[in-house]
Amino acid sequence: MPEPERRDSWYWEKNTDDQGRWKHAKDTPSGQDLAALRRGLGRPAGSVPQMWPFYQAVVPDEHSPRLVAEHVALSLYGLHQQSKSTSMHRPGVGLGTALRDLSRKESVSEAAVTRRFNAAATATSTDELVAHLRGLITQLRTHTIALDYSRLWRDLLTWSFPDGPGQVRRRWGMQFHAWQSTDGDKKPSA
Numbered sequence: 001m002p003e004p005e006r007r008d009s010w011y012w013e014k015n016t017d018d019q020g021r022w023k024h025a026k027d028t029p030s031g032q033d034l035a036a037l038r039r040g041l042g043r044p045a046g047s048v049p050q051m052w053p054f055y056q057a058v059v060p061d062e063h064s065p066r067l068v069a070e071h072v073a074l075s076l077y078g079l080h081q082q083s084k085s086t087s088m089h090r091p092g093v094g095l096g097t098a099l100r101d102l103s104r105k106e107s108v109s110e111a112a113v114t115r116r117f118n119a120a121a122t123a124t125s126t127d128e129l130v131a132h133l134r135g136l137i138t139q140l141r142t143h144t145i146a147l148d149y150s151r152l153w154r155d156l157l158t159w160s161f162p163d164g165p166g167q168v169r170r171r172w173g174m175q176f177h178a179w180q181s182t183d184g185d186k187k188p189s190a
Helices: 031-038 049-054 065-081 095-103 110-121 126-142 149-159 164-176
Strands: none
Touching: 031 049, 031 065, 049 065, 065 126, 065 149, 095 110, 095 126, 095 149, 095 164, 110 126, 110 164, 126 149, 149 164
């Protein structure tokens, strides 16, 4: 899917480098900004005036899947970044990868994470998906595990198309179960 037109960098990318680190110590999002983003949780896209300055996607109307995906990603980012001094946006870390890392924490039940992940992946509506993601993002925040919000935005947008949920489920499943190469696609030696 081609990158959609947008006015500027996504909010979660603005002050981070390509490794997801703050460019400068002063670049951490303000508590006021994050509170504005969290107000969007459970609310329709475009309905929270405090979020309007943060939207970047150029959209044809307020029902655009691009706006919905950005709204959800911004809201979840606001939840994830709350009270964190390190960036919770990490380029290249898909949701499945982040949840796999969570499931391997000593203080976490792998079976519980897998159950919650499967519930999100089998959601039948965007609203149901977002409700599950909210709980999973809270767990990631608790354990300071970052993910790629640009990739999450793209997954949320893909989810809105008829064959999209299947594509997203496969991608997340491959990440969670590490079916992809994790060493830069090196070929096995003979």
